[in-house]
Amino acid sequence: MKQIKGNFVPQALNNTSSLPAVSASRPLRVALFGFGTVGSSVARILLESHPAGLELSHIFNRNVARKRVDWVPDSVVWTENAEDVLQASSSNGGPDVIVELAGGLDPAGNWVRTALANGKSVVTANKKLIAYHGLELEAQAAAQGLHLLYGAAVAGGIPVIPGLEHGLAGDRVDRVEGILNGTCNFILSKMQEGGDYAETLAEAQQLGYAEADPTEDVAGYDARAKLSILTRLALRAQIHPEEIPTRSITDVSAIDFSYARDLNCTVRQIARAGRIDGELAAVVGPMLVPLSSPLAWSRGTENMVVTTGHYGGDVVFSGHGAGGHPTAVAVVSDLVGLAQGSCRIALPSTPAKVSTELEVPHYIRFTVSDRPGIVAAIAGALARENINLNAILQRPGFPLDRLPFVITVEPCRTSALQRALKEIARLPALLEPPLDMQILEK
Ligand SMILES: NC(=O)C1=CN([C@@H]2O[C@H](COP(=O)(O)OP(=O)(O)OC[C@H]3O[C@@H](n4cnc5c(N)ncnc54)[C@H](OP(=O)(O)O)[C@@H]3O)[C@@H](O)[C@H]2O)C=CC1
Numbered sequence: 001m002k003q004i005k006g007n008f009v010p011q012a013l014n015n016t017s018s019l020p021a022v023s024a025s026r027p028l029r030v031a032l033f034g035f036g037t038v039g040s041s042v043a044r045i046l047l048e049s050h051p052a053g054l055e056l057s058h059i060f061n062r063n064v065a066r067k068r069v070d071w072v073p074d075s076v077v078w079t080e081n082a083e084d085v086l087q088a089s090s091s092n093g094g095p096d097v098i099v100e101l102a103g104g105l106d107p108a109g110n111w112v113r114t115a116l117a118n119g120k121s122v123v124t125a126n127k128k129l130i131a132y133h134g135l136e137l138e139a140q141a142a143a144q145g146l147h148l149l150y151g152a153a154v155a156g157g158i159p160v161i162p163g164l165e166h167g168l169a170g171d172r173v174d175r176v177e178g179i180l181n182g183t184c185n186f187i188l189s190k191m192q193e194g195g196d197y198a199e200t201l202a203e204a205q206q207l208g209y210a211e212a213d214p215t216e217d218v219a220g221y222d223a224r225a226k227l228s229i230l231t232r233l234a235l236r237a238q239i240h241p242e243e244i245p246t247r248s249i250t251d252v253s254a255i256d257f258s259y260a261r262d263l264n265c266t267v268r269q270i271a272r273a274g275r276i277d278g279e280l281a282a283v284v285g286p287m288l289v290p291l292s293s294p295l296a297w298s299r300g301t302e303n304m305v306v307t308t309g310h311y312g313g314d315v316v317f318s319g320h321g322a323g324g325h326p327t328a329v330a331v332v333s334d335l336v337g338l339a340q341g342s343c344r345i346a347l348p349s350t351p352a353k354v355s356t357e358l359e360v361p362h363y364i365r366f367t368v369s370d371r372p373g374i375v376a377a378i379a380g381a382l383a384r385e386n387i388n389l390n391a392i393l394q395r396p397g398f399p400l401d402r403l404p405f406v407i408t409v410e411p412c413r414t415s416a417l418q419r420a421l422k423e424i425a426r427l428p429a430l431l432e433p434p435l436d437m438q439i440l441e442k
């Protein structure tokens, strides 16, 4: 496996930009839209490191007065009027580049469209916007000889997007799999050590890792947006994020870590997509990860992406996938690329449909009011779908009126397992729907 860690600036391949480059008479003027966790870190790096060819000129945010900080020089314009900045001509003191760091589809999408329409290139970390409207926005940018860069949109500070575009364009990637949400990894890796779900989520919010609405993180919507971007760039298949079957981590509890440990595994939120028998399969959710897998070693906000290429084999990208400074590094790297006149490699992609059929082993946790015949009834429902049991695990010490136990099954088709679980869910002894998680095989 080849390891790529940290961040790198893509090599300039050609220069079709209509932007002034570093060698031009003045630096690129940069306007930040959004001065929150990532926006303030981008400002810090621009002002502390002074990357060549870049000048922070504007900061836009709603209710901007409360955002002012003394470490930003007086030359920077603070404003709460987005239109003024977007319409300001760059030949008359207006910005050359808009850095969108507010998040969400609207009004961020409109700012990006207006910026491009007014001749300004855009850098963004907004995975939701890119997952839902990236193709349209890239076409708008290209039509005007401008750039739309979003290296921070997947896996925060890890250069996965530049790595796919500049490092793996020569391969045919058949599979992409990994940990794409820092908040979920922060929560699950702390739960593995005995931490409490709600307390850890609150901590992730306080540290600026979570989305403005943390449901985006825990329900898997953030990871599925990132997976759809990766699927387009790595597998060259355009899929709508909402087509990806997605499961929340909220149903995972402490007992699942105990049973996972008995199986030499832990639990992580995994996003995976691949071509299987000519079909494109994609899924996001909590899964059992063998302790021997590098994915199990990730802690806190670490993300990890493993791509499998037809010619080059596995490549692993790892690092911090959330947090102001790591994410800002990716944003500033895009800006440095713009200032140096580098441009993205266009990776062609075509529309695809997501197959929901996978053939993988599963972990299923049942919570029952104990009575004779439950295991036989469950085994019968699985057998009717031709699903083979692998193991039955029952830890002692739980009350009989609320008993959690686990069955693992051999690789089986998703649709067959869903039919069996539907039948099992009707058993009167079941106190809650079974929790079903895929088990990663390596
Ligand atoms: N945080 C992270 O680790 C990562 C974040 N990202 C992405 O980066 C982007 C920014 O994230 P982050 O910095 O964490 O978010 P924050 O919520 O910390 O910052 C967003 C900023 O934008 C402002 N803002 C939001 N909506 C508007 C609006 N309609 N008008 C004016 N100002 C607005 C907010 O103002 P106010 O204070 O009033 O809410 C806030 O200052 C998002 O797209 C996120 O998904 C990507 C990778 C990692």
Ligand SMILES: N[C@@H](CC=O)C(=O)O
Pocket: 153, 155, 156, 180, 181, 182, 183, 184, 209, 210, 211, 217, 222, 321, 322, 323
């Ligand atoms: N909320 C996201 C931030 C980075 O994309 C995460 O936790 O990964």
